[in-house]
Amino acid sequence: MKMSTKASYLACSIAAALGSNAAFAVGPGVTPDFVFYYGGGSAEPQAVGAATCRLMSNVDLYTSTAAGKADTKYYILYGTTLVANGTVPAGKNVMVMYKFNGGSYTNGGQPQSPASVGLPYPTVASVTTSAALVPGATAGSYCTPGNGVPTFQSGTFTIESTNRQPDFGLTDLEVPAFAGINNPIAPAALSLPGASAGIYDLVFGIAVSSQLYAQKHNFSYSEVAGILSGTITNWNQLYGDQAGFAGAALPAGDVILLDRNIGSGHKTSSSAEFLGYPQLGALATLPTSVVNGYLGGSDGLGTPPVVCAAGYQDVQESSAAGSVSDLKLLAAAGCGLRAISILSMDNPPGIAANQNVAGTNAYDFVMLNNTAVDTGTTGDDENSATATSYVNAIKGNYTDFYQAHFNTKTSGFLTSHTTNSDFAAAYLAQLKSASLPGCSGSPGKKFPGNLPGVITDLDNATTLTGVTCVSVTSRNGNSDSPLSPFKTIPGNITLGSDPL
Amino acid sequence: MISSFRIKLLAGAVALALAAPSMANTTLNATTTGDVFLNVTDTTNSTSFLFDTGVTQAAFNANGSYSFDITSALSSFLNTTDSFSYSVISATKSGLNSVFDLTGVTTPVIVSNSNNNQGQAAISLFLVAANAVTSGSSTSVVLPTAQWWGASLTEGILSNRLFANAVVPYSDATALGTALSMYNVTGTGFTTLPSTWDLTTTLQGGTKDVLTYGPQGSPVPLPTPLLLLASGLGLMGVVSRRRKIEA
Secondary structure (H helix, E strand, C coil): CHHHHHHHHHHHHHHHHHHCCCCCCCCCCCCCCEEEEEEECCCCHHHHHHHHHHHEEEEEEEECCHHHCCCCCEEEEEEEECCCECCECCCCEEEEEEECCCCHHHHHHHHHCCCCCCECCECHHHHHCCCEECCCCCCCCCCCCCCCCCCEECCCCCECCCCECCCEEEECCCHHHHCHHHCCCCCCCCCCCCEEEEEEEEEEEEEEEHHHHCCCCEECHHHHHHHHHCCCCEHHHCEECCCCCECCECCCCEEEEEEECCCCHHHHHHHHHHHCCCCCHHHCCCCHHHHCCCECCCCCCCCCCCCCCCCCEEEEECCHHHHHHHHHHHHHHCCCCEEEEEEECCCCCCCHHHEEECCEECEEECEECCECCCCCECCECCCCCCCCCCHHHHHCCCCCEEEEEEEECCCCHHHCCCHHHHHHHHHHHHHHCCCCCCCCCCCCCCCHHHCCCCEECHHHCCCCCCCCCECCCCCCCCCCCCCCCCCCCCCCCCCCCCCC | CHHHHHHHHHHHHHHHHHHCCCCCCCCCCCCCCCCCEEEEEECCCCEEEEEECCCCCCCCCCCCCEEEECHHHHHHHCCCCCCEEEEEEEEEEECCEEEEEEEECCCCCCCCHHHHHHHHHHHHHHHHHHHCCCCCCCCEEEECHHHCCCCHHHHHHHHHHHHCCCCCCCCCCEECCCCEEEEEEECCEEEEEEEEEEEECHHHCCCCCEEEEEECCCCCCCCHHHHHHHHHHHHHHHHHHHHHHHC
């Protein structure tokens, strides 16, 4: 009887431990049971993080960047599986390495093609050995609402001598869009993955440094096109709309365009949205980087080429982190240079990491053709520190968004029932889930850090009733497909009904 | 024994041929040298033939005459069932200014240097891709659909930017056997060159495929024997007429 009681207590304790979300971090000293390797765009780490929080508990985020700042190349998450996912049992310690620097085709599309040579990844030892808790952080707290930042500081990552084939790759939009000038391995033929699936909708925007935002909040599509194609190189070619600048040409000053590298989903999306490439064929306009070459350097990341020097610049940033870094650098420099950047909206300017001084945004997202991504009011403002509803993207009034894609090397991979395929399939299910979105209005469903995140594509929604973060129009995995400008949503929408 | 030796030689030759590095490849560019090149597009199959004349933009003499017999390279690309067109292009770029020598069925519509550069970029991208396509010749190559000249993002952009025509048929090209004017576009101005290009092929009833550039409206000189024959016949006619009168 005593033995039985003890066994019951033990069982209860184990059950309680397994069923609890209390922070019992795996810790860097524990060897992972599984290590999985993924890759994709620099706009997707938060979505991967959100999906990870659905699959694992006590999750830590490791970084090699000093001062506990987010890593610029790898998003490395380490936690314990909540439930069994196929052949991956519950209670196992799993490390996920997501590589993102260099563009979403480079990391999420091309590596999934049959001819791929894989991607470089750090050794597990270099991630965990000598890793220390970031000052002020709590171990295992990555998924705690309001957190979502690195919890462990690693030393310098040591890259393995042999590349690895990632189990899946994420691209900001469908892989065929990375053809022609969007293909970093041109003139070779576009390398397509073995299989692709459309997942959530990824919202992009135009971010401008705070000095420019003080003068102008609203840009027309043709103004953005002129800047991206290089016909507008001085701010005095545009008119302002803010106090002291409204209705008059902006003060003269060279345009600083924080551009992206070829293969970047950011760049591909902006070429498609503003320049009509490739869907408009002969009517497409080529980016200035193609016509004139990049002018100003190869990568910001807080160092030159963006300096307080006169002259038009078209800076080739290698990740969204580089763009954010240079926007901050320029805003802080106080030299009056005004910058504009193509940037996905998972980089909200209102959070501390994207501000130069607490409460002061280094940059802001502008309206496009009089339409912001949200209402711009308190509690529903991408540029604030709190939340966004993405309401205008959901309605289709704000059209700068695309359906991100989940790519695998072979069509049968996800059903091959290996630990790798089963865990990848679990991620796919989360990335398609209508309950994943990070926009406000879905309590408890925000991304780590309460940051703006994704909206679910209509193709993947099983219901729209009560769900506020599902777009009511869809790219259907095809950037060429037109987006209908829905003006109103009459309450909740039953799937299959006409929202108008 | 001898037979065996011959077979070995043959096998060796075949192996060498197969192992030989693939020759591509044209070395055209649209930035510095701006070599003058010919496009023949098969608009039925969405493929094209590219020929490098070897004449740089700087060396091209607008007042001169050129003739290129490309029968051996082009003949296998042509057939009697498909539709073909041709154009001749050259582009360079210095700083932010492009210079073109290009054929057209209409006169260019020049908007701005920036607009011109959009056209130059399309040519440059086309040539980078075309140079990488494997060919057995260093002066010509047949381009598949993925790289063909007639694509909307290649010829289409050029036509749109330089001729303000974004729809097929594009304005840089015309049918085989039809003369094409050539224009020099520099900055925001253009001049019409004094001569025209023509590509006459076996499809027009000839025995060769020849690309020519020469003065417009020039009389075709008769061969000397024909001149002698004509003058002789004329003289005979005069003599005969005088004899009739005398009689």
